[in-house]
Amino acid sequence: MTVTATTTVDRTAPSATVGAWRAFNLQLALYRHVWHGTAFTSMLLPILYMVSVGIGVGSYIDPASLGGLEYAAFIAPGLICSVAVMMLGNDMVFPVFGGYQDWGGAYLAQRATPLRPLDILNGHLAYAVLFRPLTNCTIVVIVLAFFGVYSSAWAALAIVAAVLTSAALAPWLHFWASSIKNDANLNMIFRFAVMPISLFSGVFFPADQMPGFLQPLVWISPLWHGTELARAATADVAPALPPLAHIAYLVLLAVAGWFAARRVIQRRLNF
């Protein structure tokens, strides 16, 4: 308490990038407490899927029905992107809702500092959209390589597809979790967003096998677009739409979601 002169404190408003970086560091500190658990899950999950579904179910499936792909090779890219969606279910629902609560709300603590609501949003999104896929989905990609499911030299690009999937979905989950006042409604996000997206996105079977009235769900699902891109990377098959169209859709969803999330967090953190 005595050496006050030695601390260099920035007395100015940080730039948007610096602000987001400072906010992001909270997520990093929290991650340090759980990283071994999540890394283990990211290793175990693809192994379990490969052994049970990939090889088990796959032995009943004729590769001809999958455009010549082995079943394990068919589901691998979807798994990579699905892991990104599952992580969002952890990172963008409860931690966001809790951020505003007076019992330990991280957003409220950050708000009392030079960070602005937008920094707080961007910092949290950077963690969910960039950091998490770049670490955990990378583990998944590596583990899957041991099952010989890639037939393209560009397989690692599936990570980019996972990042894009995250980017398209994360701000909307943030928006939703920020709009909810009662934690009983939090499960709705899982029931009506995370779950259906995981099921109706052509991860485990070709999306065109879905009944026609469910097709629109497939088309709007960011996971479907992400999976199409990832499959193009790992198996070198042509995606349903031109790659740029898939990318454009995901980017558009991301940008629109970011504006929506920004609106809510600014409202909620100005009392």
Place this chain on the structure above:
Amino acid sequence: MPHDNEMLVRASDLRKSYGEHEAVRGVDFEILRGEAFGFLGANGAGKSTTMRMIGCVSQPTEGTLEVFGRDPRTEGAAIRARLGVVPQDNTLDGMLTVFENLVVYAGYFGIRKREARAKAAELLDFVQLTARAKDQVNELSGGMQRRLAIARSLINDPDLVILDEPTTGLDPQARHLVWERLFQLKHRGVSILLTTHYMDEAEQLCDRLVVMDEGRVIAAGSPRELIDTHVTKEVVELRFGTAHTAELAELALTLKGVGAQIEPLPDKILVYTDDADDTAAALEAREIRPTSTLARRASLEDVFLRLTGRALVEDEA
């Protein structure tokens, strides 16, 4: 004890509405560097709302507010960089350790890791939590969490520390420890702004204070000034067995003249007087014999009571 007359906060006709409800209804005050300034008021008086406006997380609905000579509307982030805030709810991160809470928070102010660690260690020492540095915050008692929140508010060497009810909910021992630390801060020349509904806290810590009630400032001054202005030097508390509200009100009528002012409460009658002995003698002369008589110096509690007709802390259950 202001060093100079540099003004840290200036508010005039400050107002805040939530929908139809006006939480702060035009308050004026000035806080000088080096000063310990208090907001005293009952639940819902508008203390936290005012603190949030000064802390630049809430926009005033009307009126002017300047913090460090700047406008919170446009320069909030730069102002917050120079503030230390202990919110009414601690907002500590329960999943992180005590030490991490400080280091992460330091990062929000752009303090580098090395410095942050050194500063965190120093502050933990200051609030006597060094032994708990590696524990998760969830495992700390309420009083320890409060001390940690105070340590956290000092991480950026703030020009002004805002403490919203620093000791509410703490046991007497924990309160005294917090008071003692705040006292030290004050002696180091740190400017302090605190809210409280404990008049003893305000009396002990504040150089100047305002009394808030229903969104308005109803009195302002040093604790001594407030007592001198609004109440007599001494107070005699009279209890009459089990006599209650209505009976006491009636009894109060028979007391006219034994003191400067008679205030019947639900469970006792207060007689404001400049000399308790005179009052005792006057009671004796009238052959009024309460079951218990307690003479004491007048306090801020009495000021609040005189001004609002209500007790400040309503029977704490």
